[in-house]
Structures are given as C-alpha cells and as structure tokens.
Amino acid sequence: MPLPGGVPITQILFPHSPSPIPGFGAVAPMPLPAFAHMAPLPPYPLPPSEWESTIVPKYHKITFETYDGRDDPLGWLNECEQFFRGQLTREVDKVWMASYHLKGVTQQWYLVLETDIGCPSWLDFRRYCLQRFGPALNTNHLADLARLPFGSNVDAYMEAFQARAAHAGDLTMLQRAKLFTGGLPDYIRVDVEMHQP
Known part of the structure; x- marks a missing residue:
C-alpha cells in the first residue's frame, strides 16, 4: 500500500550500476592544470557598439x-x-x-x-x-554678469550671479571670482579679496 506522501527514496529500487561507487577515502585528488596558479584573465571587452546593446x-x-x-x-x-x-x-x-x-x-x-x-x-x-x-539670444551674458547689481544680501547676489554665469560661456575660475567680487560693495569686496578667492 503506497504511503500518502509517496515512497521514501531509500525504498526505491534502482537498477544495478556497472561502475563501483567509490568511497570518499579512496578518491585521489584531481591534479590541477598547469595554469591554475595564475590569476584569472579579465573578460575580453566587447567593441562599443556591441557593448551598448548588451548591457542591461x-x-x-x-x-x-x-x-x-x-x-x-x-x-x-x-x-x-x-x-x-x-x-x-x-x-x-x-x-x-x-x-x-x-x-x-x-x-x-x-x-x-x-x-x-x-x-x-x-x-x-x-x-x-x-x-x-532660455534668455534672449541677443543678450550679452558676460556684460550682464559684469554689470550685475548687488541687492540686499550676498546670498541673493550669488544666486543671480550663478544663474547668469551658467549662460556666460567658458570662464576660468579666476575670471568668475574677479567678476563676482567686482560686483560686491566695497565694504564686502575688500574683505573677500583679502582672502584671495
């Protein structure tokens, strides 16, 4: 009479195997290939066109x-x-x-x-x-940046300066620093320039 959960694997009769089952103590370690001591090689990079299409x-x-x-x-x-x-x-x-x-x-x-x-x-x-x-094409963004008026505080001035500097083109950090400090009131500009920004 079969069991409700099926037959336990230990009670299944398998056909006889022609090969003997080795014991764990009788198994000799497999020799390693000659290159096994070397680090694995990185995978060959695909050309960019194939690379883009295969990456998820x-x-x-x-x-x-x-x-x-x-x-x-x-x-x-x-x-x-x-x-x-x-x-x-x-x-x-x-x-x-x-x-x-x-x-x-x-x-x-x-x-x-x-x-x-x-x-x-x-x-x-x-x-x-x-x-x-965006801003009008005929706008001279660099001139606007140089003539930017100082308002009530440095934070508002800095925000307006950065917005205009983004459109002014390629300026070095020194050029941007000089334009920024040039628009500050004298009592602030002198203190900032002493720190050599």
Whole structure:
C-alpha cells in the first residue's frame, strides 16, 4: 500500500550500476592544470557598439522632473543629463525621454518641432530648447554678469550671479571670482579679496 506522501527514496529500487561507487577515502585528488596558479584573465571587452546593446542598465531611484517653460531650461536640461548618466540612457532614447516630461506650452512646442524637423538629436533638442525658452539670444551674458547689481544680501547676489554665469560661456575660475567680487560693495569686496578667492 503506497504511503500518502509517496515512497521514501531509500525504498526505491534502482537498477544495478556497472561502475563501483567509490568511497570518499579512496578518491585521489584531481591534479590541477598547469595554469591554475595564475590569476584569472579579465573578460575580453566587447567593441562599443556591441557593448551598448548588451548591457542591461542598472536603474537608480531618481526622479525625472517635468518642465513647463516658465523658468530658464538650463537647470532642467542639466538634470536630464544627470538622469541619463545615472540610468545609462542610450543616446537614441534621450530626446524621447525628455520630451515625455514636457508639460503645457513646452509639450506643444515639441510637437510642432517634431512635426517640422522630425526627432532631433539630444544636442539639437538641447539647443532648440535653450533658444526657445532660455534668455534672449541677443543678450550679452558676460556684460550682464559684469554689470550685475548687488541687492540686499550676498546670498541673493550669488544666486543671480550663478544663474547668469551658467549662460556666460567658458570662464576660468579666476575670471568668475574677479567678476563676482567686482560686483560686491566695497565694504564686502575688500574683505573677500583679502582672502584671495
């Protein structure tokens, strides 16, 4: 009569094996190959085109902000680039992902842009977005930076300075420091310049 849980493995009759079952004490250690003492070789790197298509991205829990066109797009575009870097986003997916996060006027703008020229590259998308929603193209950002008036406090001045410096082009750290301190009132500027920023 079979048991309700089945037959225990010790009661199953297996066919006889022609090979004897060795005992653990009788087993001789296997010789190691001649190269076993060497460190393992790293895997051969794939060419970049194959490498990009075979990697499964490691996703991080980061948010992708939306953009509605009310503010300067430079900060949002830089956040997009950080997101793409963190998520290992392929170049062909960047514009699609960014355009998905456009809202209101910016979404309508992108729809017209895509209808007119097709899907742009990420660099073109970035340039078009800055042209449409960023500061006016005829603005001399470096002159604005040099003439930036000091308001009520250093924090507000620094925030306005950084916003304009982002559009001013390539400046060295020394140039930025001199432009920054040059706009401070004398009673603050002298103290800051003594520390040689």
